[in-house]
Amino acid sequence: xxxxxxxxxxxxxxxxxxxxxxxxxxxxxxxxxxxxAAPGAVRPKSAVQASxxxxxxxxxxxxxxxxxxxxxxxxxxxxxxxxGALAAGVPNYLDKQLGGAWGAxxxxxxxxPWLPGTASQGYQLPFTPAELFHTALRAxxxxxxxxxxxxxxxxxxxxxxxxxxxxxxxxxxxxxPSAVFFDMLLRMTVEGFFSDPVYGGNRxxxxxxxxxxxxAYADYYEAIDRHGVKFxxxxxxxxxxxxxxxxxxxxxxxxxx
Amino acid sequence: xxQRLKEVDVVVIGVGMVGSILSKELAAAGYKVVGLERxxxxxxxxxxxxxxxxxELRFDIRKALMQDxxxxxVTFRNSSSQTALPVRRWESFLPGTGLGxxxxxxxxxxxxxxxxxxxxxxxxxxxxxxxxxxxDLTIQDWxxxxxxxxxxxxxxxxxxxxSGKAGNLHGQVQPxxxxxxxxxxxxxxxxxxxxxxxxxxxxxxxxxxxxxxFPQPSSNLSQPYTNPEGLKLNTCVFCGFCERYACEHxxxxxxxxFILPVLLANPNFELRTGCQVQRINLDSTKxxxxxxxxxxxxxxxxxxxxxxxxxxxxxxxxxxxxxxSGIGKPxxxxxxxxxxxxxxxxxxxxxxxxxxxxxxxxxxxxASGASGTLINDFAGDNFDHSGLGFIGxxxxxxxxxxGRPIQYHPTPPGTPxxxxxxxxxxxxxxxxSVMFSxxxxxxxxxxxxxxxxxxxxxAWGQPLLRITFEFPQNDLKMAEYVTARGVxxxxxxxxxxxxxxxxxxxxxxxxxxxxxxxxxxxxGSDPSxxxxxxxxQSWDVPNVFVVxxxxxxxxASWNPTGTLGALTYWVADALKNKYLKNPGxxxxx
Numbered sequence: 001x002x003x004x005x006x007x008x009x010x011x012x013x014x015x016x017x018x019x020x021x022x023x024x025x026x027x028x029x030x031x032x033x034x035x036x037a038a039p040g041a042v043r044p045k046s047a048v049q050a051s052x053x054x055x056x057x058x059x060x061x062x063x064x065x066x067x068x069x070x071x072x073x074x075x076x077x078x079x080x081x082x083x084g085a086l087a088a089g090v091p092n093y094l095d096k097q098l099g100g101a102w103g104a105x106x107x108x109x110x111x112x113p114w115l116p117g118t119a120s121q122g123y124q125l126p127f128t129p130a131e132l133f134h135t136a137l138r139a140x141x142x143x144x145x146x147x148x149x150x151x152x153x154x155x156x157x158x159x160x161x162x163x164x165x166x167x168x169x170x171x172x173x174x175x176x177p178s179a180v181f182f183d184m185l186l187r188m189t190v191e192g193f194f195s196d197p198v199y200g201g202n203r204x205x206x207x208x209x210x211x212x213x214x215x216a217y218a219d220y221y222e223a224i225d226r227h228g229v230k231f232x233x234x235x236x237x238x239x240x241x242x243x244x245x246x247x248x249x250x251x252x253x254x255x256x257x
Numbered sequence: 258x259x260q261r262l263k264e265v266d267v268v269v270i271g272v273g274m275v276g277s278i279l280s281k282e283l284a285a286a287g288y289k290v291v292g293l294e295r296x297x298x299x300x301x302x303x304x305x306x307x308x309x310x311x312x313e314l315r316f317d318i319r320k321a322l323m324q325d326x327x328x329x330x331v332t333f334r335n336s337s338s339q340t341a342l343p344v345r346r347w348e349s350f351l352p353g354t355g356l357g358x359x360x361x362x363x364x365x366x367x368x369x370x371x372x373x374x375x376x377x378x379x380x381x382x383x384x385x386x387x388x389x390x391x392x393d394l395t396i397q398d399w400x401x402x403x404x405x406x407x408x409x410x411x412x413x414x415x416x417x418x419x420s421g422k423a424g425n426l427h428g429q430v431q432p433x434x435x436x437x438x439x440x441x442x443x444x445x446x447x448x449x450x451x452x453x454x455x456x457x458x459x460x461x462x463x464x465x466x467x468x469x470x471f472p473q474p475s476s477n478l479s480q481p482y483t484n485p486e487g488l489k490l491n492t493c494v495f496c497g498f499c500e501r502y503a504c505e506h507x508x509x510x511x512x513x514x515f516i517l518p519v520l521l522a523n524p525n526f527e528l529r530t531g532c533q534v535q536r537i538n539l540d541s542t543k544x545x546x547x548x549x550x551x552x553x554x555x556x557x558x559x560x561x562x563x564x565x566x567x568x569x570x571x572x573x574x575x576x577x578x579x580x581x582s583g584i585g586k587p588x589x590x591x592x593x594x595x596x597x598x599x600x601x602x603x604x605x606x607x608x609x610x611x612x613x614x615x616x617x618x619x620x621x622x623x624a625s626g627a628s629g630t631l632i633n634d635f636a637g638d639n640f641d642h643s644g645l646g647f648i649g650x651x652x653x654x655x656x657x658x659x660g661r662p663i664q665y666h667p668t669p670p671g672t673p674x675x676x677x678x679x680x681x682x683x684x685x686x687x688x689x690s691v692m693f694s695x696x697x698x699x700x701x702x703x704x705x706x707x708x709x710x711x712x713x714x715x716a717w718g719q720p721l722l723r724i725t726f727e728f729p730q731n732d733l734k735m736a737e738y739v740t741a742r743g744v745x746x747x748x749x750x751x752x753x754x755x756x757x758x759x760x761x762x763x764x765x766x767x768x769x770x771x772x773x774x775x776x777x778x779x780x781g782s783d784p785s786x787x788x789x790x791x792x793x794q795s796w797d798v799p800n801v802f803v804v805x806x807x808x809x810x811x812x813a814s815w816n817p818t819g820t821l822g823a824l825t826y827w828v829a830d831a832l833k834n835k836y837l838k839n840p841g842x843x844x845x846x
Contacts, residue, residue, distance in 0.1 A: 074675075075676065076675070076676075076679075079677055079680065081681060082684075102319070107319060107320060107326060107327065107347075108327065109330045109343050109344075110327065115340060115342060117342045118334075118335065118763075119767070120333070120335055120763050120764060120765040121333055121334070121342045121766060122344060122767045123346065124343075163675075167674075186674070189675075190663060191663050194313070194663040194666070195313060195314040196312055196313070196314065210684055211666070211683065211684055213622055213687070214622060216308055216311040216312070217307055217311050218622075219494040220497070220620075221492070221493075223623060224620075224623045224624075225451045227454040227457055228618050229620075230618050230620075230688075231620050231622075238312060
């Protein structure tokens with residue numbers, strides 16, 4: 001039973017309606033609208049709609065979201081081939097990852113001493129991913145403040161040029177080399193685009209549909225030697241595995257030892 | 258306070274493939290065995306089940322099944338002149354942890370090394386003359402021959418149910434198999450897996466060039482199989498989530514499917530998980546082990562006395578266990594003296610990417626971890642190296658394992674790294690590309706070794722292992738040569754664009770290559786150049802056996818697990834029939 005006032009919009013039809021080349025309104029615009037709404041005014045979006053479509057940012061602040069949403073969309077832009085990072089929910093993915101265990105340094109050895117390493121030795125900064133993003137984004141937004149501008153206000157070409165500057169490593173973002181920040185941003189953007197939708201990106205499996213990846217589960221035993229034949233099936237998310245693909249062995253009990 | 262436990266016959270450090278097989282053999286022979294595993298207990302049901310197991314982010318990218326590097330990483334440098342720093346995230350290689358060890362997340366690619374590999378130094382000298390080798394290389398014979406290991410290879414493959422096609426039975430070359438392989442005593446236990454499209458394309462092109470393609474030996478099974486332990490394995494469905502994952506289907510041969518149920522049912526065996534062994538304890542003579550000291554998951558310290566200690570850890574962790582225990586003389590690259598940590602080697606991986614038109618539909622996501630087709634024409638010493646300036650080689654194969662898109666989205670050289678150009682190329686080529694693996698040998702070299710790091714420590718306060726490694730020039734020349742052969746095959750497949758990527762230096766910890774680390778406690782006939790004798794028994798402390806790929810004096814052109822399985826049964830045989838009947842040195846130096 002749906003609560004009253006909930007529009008009948010399923011996740012899939014919502015995203016389908018967004019369409020390939022349509023860019024979602026930035027979440028910050030909604031935040032601003034809500035904050036400025038007069039008491040008693042009808043809010044433009046219900047909480048249910050927010051969870052279905054618009055991300056609720058818990059990690060990024062408003063200024064950070066402006067940069068992240070715009071930058072992710074340049075890294076993977078919407079075009080004729082399908083949705084870009086923004087429509088796929090990549091900023092939402094970043095927000096959830098950086099606000100959770102990954103942001104706090106999951107799987108990162110965090111003991112000093114801290115020395116600059118070689119490229120072969122990899123990441124050697126004391127920043128956790130969460131600290132690194134906040135530090136770098138504060139420095140970037142400070143840089144734009146000095147110019148009385150915002151990254152999100154730049155033209156697409158100017159945004160690309162700025163991202164290339166970051167990528168080239170020319171800037172020191174309060175101790176974070178800009179190339180390190182860019183590399184982490186790009187990696188996480190690709191992760192958010194292609195990972196299972198349960199993590200908050202790849203909304204409605206748009207990235208999987210785009211390339212023809214069938215998703216989390218399929219049995220290809222009969223298909224594998226039908227060479228050169230396109231495999232056509234709706235992709236399957238971990239969250240949608242209604243088949244309950246649990247393979248209980250006929251002879252080995254479910255728990256041993 | 259250290260709690261001293263009741264003495265047992267055998268303590269086994271690490272309950273992965275080696276530990277579970279040796280424990281099973283010794284427990285069945287009547288010995289009381291305790292297996293200490295640092296990770297957690299885990300089984301096909303419930304831990305490995307769908308849908309949660311098919312999560313690329315969690316298992317591929319976040320590396321959920323791997324050794325906890327926040328507690329126990331390694332440090333690394335390319336040369337002794339640098340300061341080693343911690344590898345703060347795993348990338349280049351991925352040691353596992355937990356019951357079943359790294360084999361839970363392996364691909365099932367189950368090879369034998371060739372007869373010449375076990376006598377590489379002698380064979381090279383005999384075939385190419387004395388001055389052929391780069392003097393920096395420290396390759397040596399294994400101290401065991403292929404013929405001695407053959408029955409143990411056979412036993413291991415029948416334990417796993419490996420799917421393949423013999424190429425040489427009793428010296429008779431067999432159609433459809435690898436004609437270069439050393440003789441087998443019988444056919445594989447199960448026939449080859451179905452061939453995927455990339456494999457079929459590769460096979461036709463390789464045959465056209467006069468090579469000898471054959472199906473990759475796979476321990477993801479082609480049909481149901483009951484192994485000699487009485488355990489049943491299922492047919493692999495090519496789900497495309499194999500390496501870095503556990504198998505939900507009982508179709509991949511892992512300790513969980515081929516031996517643990519039998520081992521755990523034996524009352525002579527006791528499994529203790531969450532136990533981090535700190536060291537092997539020695540008596541005052543330093544020539545006899547008294548047992549091990551470990552700390553359990555709740556932080557309590559125990560001493561487990563035992564008559565026999567087997568360290569059966571992942572290669573680099575075996576090296577560290579020996580160094581932490583003070584067994585054997587640590588290697589000094591300056592003098593060339595010492596043995597523990599010496600001859601650390603790896604694998605020299607190159608690749609070839611072939612890009613096709615949109616009407617060639619590859620379906621890369623349909624694969625098992627060991628499906629595909631390859632040639633051994635440029636592996637090992639199967640080709641004449643005269644005038645080439647290197648030894649060793651690589652198998653070349655279309656042995657791709659998956660199409661999981663965070664990691665797998667091939668683009669031709671020159672494609673932008675992001676933006677519309679990148680996205681267009683990803684969409685265009687995802688289903689129309691074929692990747693070859695060129696799986697190259699790795700020669701040991703004087704400058705490459707492992708020792709204890711002077712600065713960085715693990716969560717228990719012990720020094721980390723420090724790895725000093727760079728690709729030998731020999732191996733980089735080999736990579737150039739075999740990659741050129743791979744590019745020729747890609748072109749013969751009719752690809753529109755073929756891009757070869759021969760392995761180049763410097764070695765980086767930041768790109769996945771393989772988890773085929775070898776050496777550091779190498780086997781041999783001479784205690785001045787080996788840590789263990791031909792039965793993997795410590796020269797210095799004869800009631801310690803060090804069983805792992807750490808025993809390899811150098812690494813060959815194939816995945817190391819099949820050979821480690823053979824060595825495991827070789828050691829089991831020596832323990833049961835020789836050592837335990839009359840404990841002492843099995844070989845007199």
